Amino acid sequence: MNGSADSPANSRKTSWKKDPEAVKENILAIATEEFAAHGLSGANINEIARKTSTSKRMIYYYFGDKEGLYCAVLEGVYSALRRSEDLLDVAGLEPVQALRRLVESTFDTHANAPHFIRLVMIENIHNGDYLRKSDIVPKLNRSIIDKLEEVCARGKAMGLFRDGADALQLHWLISSFSFYNVSNKATFSASFGTSIYSKSQQSILKARTTDMILAAVVIGYEPKSWN
Amino acid sequence: MNGSADSPANSRKTSWKKDPEAVKENILAIATEEFAAHGLSGANINEIARKTSTSKRMIYYYFGDKEGLYCAVLEGVYSALRRSEDLLDVAGLEPVQALRRLVESTFDTHANAPHFIRLVMIENIHNGDYLRKSDIVPKLNRSIIDKLEEVCARGKAMGLFRDGADALQLHWLISSFSFYNVSNKATFSASFGTSIYSKSQQSILKARTTDMILAAVVIGYEPKSWN
DNA sequence: CTGTTTATGTACCCACGGGTTAATTTGTCA
DNA sequence: TGACAAATTAACCCGTGGGTACATAAACAG
Numbered sequence: 114m115n116g117s118a119d120s121p122a123n124s125r126k127t128s129w130k131k132d133p134e135a136v137k138e139n140i141l142a143i144a145t146e147e148f149a150a151h152g153l154s155g156a157n158i159n160e161i162a163r164k165t166s167t168s169k170r171m172i173y174y175y176f177g178d179k180e181g182l183y184c185a186v187l188e189g190v191y192s193a194l195r196r197s198e199d200l201l202d203v204a205g206l207e208p209v210q211a212l213r214r215l216v217e218s219t220f221d222t223h224a225n226a227p228h229f230i231r232l233v234m235i236e237n238i239h240n241g242d243y244l245r246k247s248d249i250v251p252k253l254n255r256s257i258i259d260k261l262e263e264v265c266a267r268g269k270a271m272g273l274f275r276d277g278a279d280a281l282q283l284h285w286l287i288s289s290f291s292f293y294n295v296s297n298k299a300t301f302s303a304s305f306g307t308s309i310y311s312k313s314q315q316s317i318l319k320a321r322t323t324d325m326i327l328a329a330v331v332i333g334y335e336p337k338s339w340n
Numbered sequence: 341m342n343g344s345a346d347s348p349a350n351s352r353k354t355s356w357k358k359d360p361e362a363v364k365e366n367i368l369a370i371a372t373e374e375f376a377a378h379g380l381s382g383a384n385i386n387e388i389a390r391k392t393s394t395s396k397r398m399i400y401y402y403f404g405d406k407e408g409l410y411c412a413v414l415e416g417v418y419s420a421l422r423r424s425e426d427l428l429d430v431a432g433l434e435p436v437q438a439l440r441r442l443v444e445s446t447f448d449t450h451a452n453a454p455h456f457i458r459l460v461m462i463e464n465i466h467n468g469d470y471l472r473k474s475d476i477v478p479k480l481n482r483s484i485i486d487k488l489e490e491v492c493a494r495g496k497a498m499g500l501f502r503d504g505a506d507a508l509q510l511h512w513l514i515s516s517f518s519f520y521n522v523s524n525k526a527t528f529s530a531s532f533g534t535s536i537y538s539k540s541q542q543s544i545l546k547a548r549t550t551d552m553i554l555a556a557v558v559i560g561y562e563p564k565s566w567n
Numbered sequence: 568c569t570g571t572t573t574a575t576g577t578a579c580c581c582a583c584g585g586g587t588t589a590a591t592t593t594g595t596c597a
Numbered sequence: 598t599g600a601c602a603a604a605t606t607a608a609c610c611c612g613t614g615g616g617t618a619c620a621t622a623a624a625c626a627g
Contacts, residue, residue: 130593133604152465155381158585168606169586179585233527234461238379241526254531277566282545285528285536286517286552292524293516299468300460301512304481309512318509325513325556329548329563336556339504360574385615395576396616406615 136167137175144172145186149231153183153239184243187236188250190229195253197222203260208268209331215260216287216323223291224315230295258284268330278330290322363394364402371399372413376458380410380466411470414463415477417456422480424449430487435495436558442487443514443550450518451542457522485511495557505557517549 143164147156158179162169176182201218203211223230236244244250261280268274298310308314317338324336370391374383385406389396403409428445430438450457463471471477488507495501525537535541544565551563 136604152379152381154379155465157583159583170606171604173586174604231465233524234465237524237526238382238458238461238465239526241530244527244530251531258532275563275566277548281532281536282548284532285521285545286549288524288528289517289520290513293520294512296523297460297464297515297519299464299466300471301515303468303471304478305485305508305511309508318512321504321509321556322513325552328555329552329566336502339502339556363574384613386613397576398574400616401574 133175136171139165139167140172140175140182141185141189144182145189145228145232148183148186148235149228152235153179156183158182180243184247187232187243188247190226190232191244191250192253194222194226194229195256197226198257198260201260203264208264208271208273209327209334211264212268212330213323213327215264216326217319219287220291220294220319220322223288223295227295230292233292234296273332274330275332283326283330286326290318294318360402363398366392366394367399367402367409368412368416371409372416372455372459375410375413375462376455379462380406383410385409407470411474414459414470415474417453417459418471418477419480421449421453421456422483425484425487428487430491435491435498435500436554436561438491439495439557440550440554442491443553444546446514447518447521447546447549450515450522454522457519460519461523500559501557502559510553510557513553517545521545 140161144156144161147161147164151157156179158169158172161182162172165171172182176185201215203214206214258280261283265274265278265280265283268278269276294315302310309318320338321336324334324338328334328336367388371383371388374388374391378384383406385396385399388409389399392398399409403412428442430441433441485507488510492501492505492507492510495505496503521542529537536545547565548563551561551565555561555563
């Protein structure tokens with residue numbers, strides 16, 4: 114019933130190199146695409162395997178099972194984003210400029226990290242179960258809060274910021290529109306049209322949200338972009 | 341291999357009422373729960389059928405296939421939310437109070453509509469493909485924009501609001517933190533703790549975001565909650 | 568009361584896809 | 598140079614779950 118005439122059972126690839134790291138990286142990159150595109154249950158292991166330069170067996174060899182692969186992907190995008198945040202240096206800037214910079218770069222970072230956004234959405238659909246299991250992620254998230262705290266402290270000390278300015282609340286706020294802007298693009302567009310996603314409108318939104326936050330935090334700040 | 345001793349092959353329910361509307365409603369309610377909980381690919385038709393008071397056959401009879409059921413669920417939660425928005429009457433309030441009311445009630449509405457939030461998240465994962473196919477949804481979304489436009493117009497006419505105040509941008513903004521607050525609760529908590537989701541912190545966030553928007557829109561407004 | 572349409576229930580099919588088995592090659596170290 | 602571990606391949610297994618076939622009861626028209 115088998116035994117194809119040509120090359121009996123030894124059509125097996127007869128030559129290959131050992132390169133565990135490259136194989137792992139390759140799997141992880143493809144899996145990131147696929148999980149971001151289709152979600153945890155929507156992504157297909159066979160399809161992921163097909164798109165890699167290796168075989169399905171290797172996925173299980175290195176990552177155990179589908180959930181293990183998904184966790185690795187999740188940790189990967191989280192640490193990538195946080196690493197990019199670490200590059201941002203605001204310690205030298207005066208408080209108002211520093212806060213402005215933090216808001217604008219968060220907005221931009223999110224806009225340019227669609228995989229991250231989608232995977233976080235997916236993880237929220239799963240109630241954060243896999244993120245909570247990870248031990249590396251909680252540690253990663255200090256740096257952005259530390260930066261905001263440092264800026265708030267300086268701003269208050271200099272009598273520029275209102276007393277209520279709170280790092281965690283600010284992060285929640287800044288993340289909210291930066292994230293929503295990307296995460297809900299599809300349904301927002303379907304409901305209200307695509308106008309606000311044009312390049313010029315996006316700049317305006319970024320300027321206005323930044324101004325809005327500064328007006329809330331900085332005493333006597335005039336939100337000029339709203340005129 | 342079958343033929344259970346007790347009631348041979350006629351264990352079939354021998355008496356039932358025809359009630360198409362109730363059956364459809366029942367299926368839709370359960371399906372809403374299940375799709376919201378597990379997503380489109382994650383939800384299980386057998387499981388949905390089991391939880392209804394009818395059979396899997398009826399799901400296919402009324403909704404065609406899994407995607408048809410999902411679309412019906414999506415349209416259901418959208419129209420429910422928009423209907424609740426329609427109940428909100430701000431035409432009688434003076435502009436500043438009207439805007440305040442719109443922000444606060446959007447915040448609350450989202451906080452109390454977890455199914456809606458989760459289904460919109462899921463729909464965004466699917467790039468809005470099913471929402472775009474629906475012909476009822478686009479029409480639904482006018483009312484909230486109309487309300488904001490009316491308030492903005494009055495505010496500007498009375499010299500209270502800045503010229504830049506734009507209904508669509510405001511809706512985007514108000515939705516963003518109202519939505520994010522619910523949608524990203526799981527990952528935000530996993531990363532930064534649950535403190536901001538306490539009842540008291542949520543009130544503060546609502547007050548501050550409202551104040552923040554008013555300070556951006558209303559000329560000379562003092563965001564007191566930030567002190 | 569009979570024929571037809573609508574609504575419902577039961578049992579089944581089968582492909583898709585997550586996961587595994589077993590063999591085979593590559594590299595390494597006595 | 599030969600044994601042993603690590604890396605890799607191809608082929609297979611089988612449960613899950615979306616979807617269907619078929620029979621039949623309710624409702625209704627004439």
